[in-house]
Amino acid sequence: MAQKPSIPKGTRDFSPAEMVRRNYIFDTIKDVFQLYGFMPIETPAMENLDTLLGKYGEEGDKLLFKILNSGDFLAKADKSLLAAGDSNRVTGQISEKGLRYDLTVPFARFVVQHQNEITFPFKRFQIQPVWRADRPQKGRYREFFQCDVDVVGSDSLLNEVELIQIVDEVFRRLNIRVVIKLNNRKVLAGIAEIIGESDRMVDITVAIDKLEKIGLEKVNAELRERGLSAEAIEKLQPILALSGNNAEKLSALAGILASSEVGSKGVEELNKVLDLVNGLDLPTDVEVDLTLARGLNYYTGAIFEVKALDVEIGSITGGGRYDDLTGIFGMKGVSGVGISFGADRIFDVMNQMDLYPDDVTAATQLLFVNFGEKEAAHCLRLAAGLRQKGIRTEIYPDAAKMKKQMSYADKKGIRFVAMVGEDEMTKGLITLKNMQTGEQSAFGLDEVADVVGR
């Protein structure tokens, strides 16, 4: 019996219409990356498990898709572990490779492995799928695309500025209104330091994050619950009370964090980045936001997050500065900063708001109706001529009923249909029908190219 075909849950097929829209997004992002001097790389879908394991925490290790060794894989497995059903410990004995989980670890591996061929500062982008054995749900897939852009080998804040410019440019081109939120891990460290709770940075940030939603009193209650001392909470009050625009917030923060070296450095970095950005008059708002707490275990300076203003969808782009990306692979002291565009969420926003320009299509522009062998042979040559002029042209392959051929043009969104019968062949003409207006007239080949290509 024939199988009923399906695909693994959490994965997707992309139809022609979806591909064209996705390519529009990817091409826009790529164009902007290249405008700023970033160059593409690609890494293999499979990495050695050595490379991947231990980089994403215990939970991440579990979510890696592992490739079963080829051949007699059980020969290398420990009999007693097999008998005990110890899946966890057997895994490493029957699997040596896994699918990449993100683009960051493969990039770090790439930089270390090719360090002698790379010109630093290395500005690269990478747009490839990644795989995670997460529980699939709306908007979360097991195969999805990441678009990463990073500079490594430079700790200049100009790089942060450039990434903000790139975010502004990409979303402006895509017509998505966004706000860029900016934080700095050093500021968070400074806050924790001055209130005497250096090891509670995350707790504090999470609590601040709830300020708008639950109000000051409940935040203070939560901080108490999380075990912060009354004194620490007292010292935190001026920070919770921060308000105003970026300059006002930063000036207040500078005062509060004056006694913390790391905190002052953080404020200084934020000030510098914002000064340079302000000089560029970007249309996109850049907002200091002390509640950004992404990646606190690896980011060391700037933290970015981008939110769409017109759709409730969470962060659609994010990133930050890291000082030791390549350390795990033995190459110390390489500072870098990067951001990742969430292609699938951007795709969702674009679809929801129908933001695609009208000319986002790779559809055929002209279909020759097939009236029979002789006519088709003639149209083959006409079509070749039109393609030479860059017109995307098809000939319906069979001499099917007119209605069927017209319906094909209609369903494929083909705007013009060409009819060349006995009469047109003798006169060297092409009868052209505009499928939108219904208009119909006869033209010579060159004119057809003009009308269709318009």
Added chain:
Amino acid sequence: MAQKPSIPKGTRDFSPAEMVRRNYIFDTIKDVFQLYGFMPIETPAMENLDTLLGKYGEEGDKLLFKILNSGDFLAKADKSLLAAGDSNRVTGQISEKGLRYDLTVPFARFVVQHQNEITFPFKRFQIQPVWRADRPQKGRYREFFQCDVDVVGSDSLLNEVELIQIVDEVFRRLNIRVVIKLNNRKVLAGIAEIIGESDRMVDITVAIDKLEKIGLEKVNAELRERGLSAEAIEKLQPILALSGNNAEKLSALAGILASSEVGSKGVEELNKVLDLVNGLDLPTDVEVDLTLARGLNYYTGAIFEVKALDVEIGSITGGGRYDDLTGIFGMKGVSGVGISFGADRIFDVMNQMDLYPDDVTAATQLLFVNFGEKEAAHCLRLAAGLRQKGIRTEIYPDAAKMKKQMSYADKKGIRFVAMVGEDEMTKGLITLKNMQTGEQSAFGLDEVADVVGR
């Protein structure tokens, strides 16, 4: 201790320089596909093993990369098979998914799964990596790209003609001289039929294939060894003696195969395709070649193979007509024809012969030297203006020594370097250095865009 990073054998990283060249090839192929009305689709890297197993023969099943089930995968495995170390039978109990092995089976699955959304004839192309656990060797990888183009739902020979046009156009654009070899399975079936050895089609084809290399006598000896009767070999002699151009060969074949219905049909198909192709005056030679024996277990009509004329590399593109692609998934009677471009071999040919046009680069066009904070802030604005004019522009992120910055421009192949110091800032000028000629002069912003963009 830090790990020494590496990637799985048979896989590759692609550097920026390689990516740009590969993208040039892929973009060329895509453009031509779209010019003929083919539209892109993509399918997931992982397919259910049900979909993949049994489609590529026993050897193929072994070469599939299988994904280990997540979680406690041993729970579903048979204890006694585990204890017996029966890797083969355990595989299906601990793995449900595999990486795609080619694009053909996923395409068949796609067509069946989405048959109600698809407009037939369905013209699709697909450019994605595939994975095979083959022994890696020079030019053979475990991860490689296929570029497939197919029409399904039409048995018109116009489709064969169109594929030949596409091959001609792609290789003309890529500047690779090729010959297109054409065969037809029905002709091979006819030959086997008239010599009374219908079930020996492959043996016969393989023997004919050696004619040029080992000569007539040795071919006859081999046919005897393969168990063909003396009578059959006698009857085969006129076919082995075929010579001349396509028309001469086909006219002789028509006589020889007159008594075979299938053989005559094959000759008729070849004649029709060649007539139409001849009417198009393609610059690429199309040659009837009875020794093409690829895919004899699934091709039912035309068989194509494309060989580069100036490099010894075997086939760089191939395909054929199949009458039952989707039958394995329960959808009968869907005829199709397609070809697959061997992207990796084409990449090798292009590299070997250095066939890339000079402007195949996505490199930065202009680098601003960084003289310090004040100058860099000024250059940020100049760079933004140039990018608005489409100039790929960078600012060196650190105020490093001039020599280091120049060497960066040099290594990245950046053609122009802009120097803006105190003096230029006051005068509103940019001093531009052409890195190839060494020429140096001062310009206004608009002029710079003209000079660099030229």
